[in-house]
Amino acid sequence: MNERPVIVAGGGLGGLGVALGLANKGKAVLVLEKAPQLGEIGAGIQLGPNAFHSLDHLGVGQGARRQAVYVDKLRFMDAITNEVVADIPVGDRFRERFQNPYAVVHRADLHKEMVNACKSNSRIQLQVNSEVIGYSQDNGLITVNLANGSAVDGELLVGADGLHSAVREKVAGDGTPRVSGHSTFRSVIPVEQFPQAIRWNAATLWMGPSCHLVHYPLSGSKLFNIVITKDNKVKDVVAGKSVSKEEVRSNFSHIHEVPKQLIEIGEDWKMWVLCDRDPIRDWVDGRAVLLGDAAHPTLQYYAQGACMALEDAVALSELIGNNPEDYEEALLKYRDSRLVRTARIQIGSRQLGDNWFHVDGVHSSLRNEIMSGMSDEEYYSHLQWLYGYKASLVS
Ligand SMILES: Cc1cc2nc3c(=O)[nH]c(=O)nc-3n(C[C@H](O)[C@H](O)[C@H](O)COP(=O)(O)OP(=O)(O)OC[C@H]3O[C@@H](n4cnc5c(N)ncnc54)[C@H](O)[C@@H]3O)c2cc1C
Numbered sequence: 001m002n003e004r005p006v007i008v009a010g011g012g013l014g015g016l017g018v019a020l021g022l023a024n025k026g027k028a029v030l031v032l033e034k035a036p037q038l039g040e041i042g043a044g045i046q047l048g049p050n051a052f053h054s055l056d057h058l059g060v061g062q063g064a065r066r067q068a069v070y071v072d073k074l075r076f077m078d079a080i081t082n083e084v085v086a087d088i089p090v091g092d093r094f095r096e097r098f099q100n101p102y103a104v105v106h107r108a109d110l111h112k113e114m115v116n117a118c119k120s121n122s123r124i125q126l127q128v129n130s131e132v133i134g135y136s137q138d139n140g141l142i143t144v145n146l147a148n149g150s151a152v153d154g155e156l157l158v159g160a161d162g163l164h165s166a167v168r169e170k171v172a173g174d175g176t177p178r179v180s181g182h183s184t185f186r187s188v189i190p191v192e193q194f195p196q197a198i199r200w201n202a203a204t205l206w207m208g209p210s211c212h213l214v215h216y217p218l219s220g221s222k223l224f225n226i227v228i229t230k231d232n233k234v235k236d237v238v239a240g241k242s243v244s245k246e247e248v249r250s251n252f253s254h255i256h257e258v259p260k261q262l263i264e265i266g267e268d269w270k271m272w273v274l275c276d277r278d279p280i281r282d283w284v285d286g287r288a289v290l291l292g293d294a295a296h297p298t299l300q301y302y303a304q305g306a307c308m309a310l311e312d313a314v315a316l317s318e319l320i321g322n323n324p325e326d327y328e329e330a331l332l333k334y335r336d337s338r339l340v341r342t343a344r345i346q347i348g349s350r351q352l353g354d355n356w357f358h359v360d361g362v363h364s365s366l367r368n369e370i371m372s373g374m375s376d377e378e379y380y381s382h383l384q385w386l387y388g389y390k391a392s393l394v395s
Contacts, residue, residue: 005030005125006320007144007154009132009167011038013107014292014309015160016114020058021317023123030152031118032130032144034161038115040107041240043186044218044225046203046303047110049100049387054310056100057392063113068103069217072201076371078364079208082256086371087202088379097380098387104203104216104225106188132159132166135288142287156327157288158316160309163275165294172282172290177275180299181233182353184274185248187226187266191217194224195261203303206259207367209360211252212353213259226266227300228252229274231358238273245269274299276350279343283335286328291316296342301352304345304386311391312338318394337394344385 006022008015011033019029047055047068055061074088088094090102118124131147135157144152159167163177191199194215198204201221206213213228230251248269252260276297283290292309316334323330356367374382 003028004141004153004155006156006158007032007142007152008158008160009144009165010034010159010161010292010294011115011126011128012040012160012162012292012309013111013114013306014313015158016111016118017054017058017310017313018158018160018291018316019118019124020060020114020121021313022320023121024059025317025321027123027320029124030154031124031126032132032146032152033126033128034131036129038111038126038128040111042188043107043227044104044188044216045107045110045306046216047103047105048304048307049095049098049102050389050391051307051310052100052103053390053392054307054314057314058310060113060117063117064105064110065103067109067113068101068105069219069221070101070103071203071216074102075200075202075204077204077206077259078368079206079211079213079255079259080364082258083368085207085368086374089376093376094380102203104218106218106223109219132161134166134170137286137288140287155287156320156331158291159288159294160291162293163297165290167288168290168294171285171288172280174277174280174282177237177277177297179235179237180274180276181235182229182231182274182299183234183238183251184227184229184272184300185243185251185266185269186272187269188218188223189226189265189267191222191224193265195265198258199224205357206255207357207364208255208259209364210358211255212357213252213255213262215262226262228262231353234273236273237275238271241271243269243271247271276346279339279346281335281339283339284331287331289316289331289334295338296346298342298346299349299353301349301357302345302386304349308342308345311389312342314391315394318392322395334394341389
């Protein structure tokens with residue numbers, strides 16, 4: 001690599017996405033990943049049509065499509081009464097409207113497709129065991145410091161280093177993320193272990209007081225992903241801790257026996273305490289810029305955090321590619337193009353969780369009445385801003 005590269009801190013879906021986007025624009029890219037190997041946690045992820053638009057633009061759409069399971073519907077259930085509240089079909093009519101599918105995929109499969117695409121691109125270098133701890137800049141040169149004492153010079157620095165971003169600490173300096181108090185428990189099990197009666201080809205979400213439960217098929221429908229969340233007001237950050245079934249069970253004693261089965265069939269439960277941040281404008285510091293969870297970490301209630309990171313990757317690489325004379329201007333344009341949309345996801349996700357999925361009593365009856373009374377077309381119109389968006393049209 002002779003030219004000074006764009007340095008990307010973080011080899012998650014956002015970091016790899018922007019590496020591919022920038023390489024497609026002819027830039028040399030160095031991805032610095034803290035972990036000893038590139039990988040993703042063993043769980044599923046939902047991808048809206050807006051994510052497929054981004055993946056296509058980054059050149060990995062076909063690979064993602066090969067790994068995806070195409071669900072027939074988004075199904076909303078009442079976790080107390082065991083009733084179907086609403087089904088939103090995501091078949092042909094949905095695809096025609098949004099020009100792309102809704103699908104679910106194993107994170108590790110999607111990440112691997114992106115790693116392979118990066119590896120086969122001579123403009124991208126992937127380097128593990130490389131924790132970014134800071135940077136300095138002077139006259140169009142940015143120097144990135146690593147925990148191992150080394151330093152690398154680059155043309156730009158993209159902080160795609162996730163929720164606890166070290167780059168953000170210097171760009172924005174706004175301290176640690178907000179702890180939501182919601183605990184999420186995850187398990188992935190073989191399809192044969194999943195109860196026949198609820199083995200739907202759907203992304204299913206059970207709504208209950210202070211909780212919700214999600215499940216969907218994965219990996220050619222050979223696996224089922226289970227993600228269940230309780231607002232149990234915890235104060236400390238936890239990420240990927242193994243927990244006993246008894247601990248999971250104790251959070252869901254109040255729900256109907258049918259969704260309660262999810263806890264009994266789950267294995268090897270892991271727990272996260274969810275964090276997010278308030279939206280801020282400070283994404284750019286000269287030639288350093290934030291992307292994905294580093295810029296706008298969100299709760300998962302819209303299932304859109306990774307979709308937003310992929311959109312960021314498209315928008316940033318387009319704007320850098322189209323403004324080769326003035327990168328600092330390009331970074332500000334990128335921030336302006338992404339700020340309100342990602343803030344809508346951050347703020348909207350909190351509201352969806354607290355004021356919609358997790359409500360009780362008359363509030364839940366009101367929710368169910370509104371949701372069950374909406375037609376498919378009304379749902380599609382309601383979701384147009386989210387799924388109809390094309391990050392590549394940024395200017
Ligand atoms: C329970 C749950 C369910 C979710 N479901 C969905 C869903 O269905 N759909 C969806 O779109 N989103 C979902 N999300 C959100 C999604 O997981 C994240 O938004 C997405 O992974 C963010 O990608 P990222 O690349 O910005 O950050 P990350 O995936 O966090 O990647 C950051 C990378 O940077 C590395 N790193 C960290 N610090 C440093 C450093 N200092 N130097 C170098 N490298 C560093 C990390 O090791 C990691 O590889 C969900 C989140 C949760 C918690």
